[in-house]
Amino acid sequence: MRHLLSAGDLSADEITGILDLAEEMSAVQDRPVKKLPALRGRTVVNLFFEDSTRTRSSFEIAGKWLSADVINISAKGSAVSKGESLRDTVMTVGAMGVDAMVIRHMASGAPWQVTGWVDASILNAGDGTHEHPTQALLDAFTLRRHFRRLDGGDLTGRTVAIVGDVTHSRVARSNVLLLRTLGAKVVLVAPPTLMPAGIETWPVAVSHDLDAVLPAVDAVMMLRVQRERMSGGYFPTPREYTISYGLTRPRLESLRPDTPICHPGPMNRGLEISAEAADAASSLVLDQVAAGVSVRMAVLYELLGGAEEMPVTRAHEVLA
Ligand code: ASP
Ligand code: CP
DSSP states (O other): OOOBOOGGGOOHHHHHHHHHHHHHHGGGGGSSSOOOOTTTTOEEEEEESSOOSHHHHHHHHHHHHTTOEEEEEESTTSGGGGTOOHHHHHHHHHTTTOSEEEEEESSTTHHHHHHTTOSSEEEEEEETTTBOHHHHHHHHHHHHHHHHHHHSOOSTTOEEEEESOOTTOHHHHHHHHHHHHTTOEEEEEOOGGGSOTTGGGSSSEEESOHHHHGGGOSEEEEOOOOGGGOOSOSSSOHHHHHHHHSBOHHHHHHSOTTOOEEOOSOOOBTTTBOHHHHTSTTBOHHHHHHHHHHHHHHHHHHHHOOSTTOOHHHHHHHHO
């Protein structure tokens, strides 16, 4: 694997390989000394043109725990704010000899363009409303762990509801691709105004009735209402959105008790998710955050491992 751009580029075997490696990587989180030598001498640059808390910091932690050198560049505070273009910024960073660039950009497709400008491995950390593949991997990791503990199974044959602002959600797009590859069924629930055009061609079921869907699903993934991407009125008022599409306390009570609740974060508490649901025993929100580090360690290792410092087999020995 040279780049990680789309969840749709990964086969079921590749996804399972990454999730299995992430399981091994997760052992590092419980150790007093959180350091493996696997990527010593490798350099990773986080290039973030859009704000982030989870993705940027977990890629940084993941790189550092694997002993890579990690540098952060964000639009604010860099020459981007002086008007430097994406191409010039990326080629400038590339000229320094970095091994990987983790890119978040407001333009859908930007990471694909970047692959033509530099030799480094490119990881898509969210491009516009298009894709966020490592989010889908960490969601699959979190849900697979949940189902393994629940009944020993995996994601095959499970039904996952993805609820909310699907139109603006790269998380939804990457999750649909990844969950379908793993054999799960997806039902998208949103008001008609927040359902993307052409949805009938997606390999999913579609509903506008959250109450009808909830009792029948194996997992619920709530999406943030992305007001920063909205120009007009997609719903009458926030209150009405919550009444129809929020995971409110009564809806939480309508779920089977073992139905996990996911949200990629950041959450709008009181809008798409109530505090009761966000903090419920069945909420996996913080498990998702923890999984983000393990999964990004696995992905960085897949892309950059195999250097002289630590062949794959030795890395596994160190992790064992
Ligand atoms: N943090 C996720 C993203 O960047 C989801 C969101 O912002 O709502 O796509
Ligand atoms: N889930 C996610 O991508 O969060 P950030 O926007 O904080 O990175």
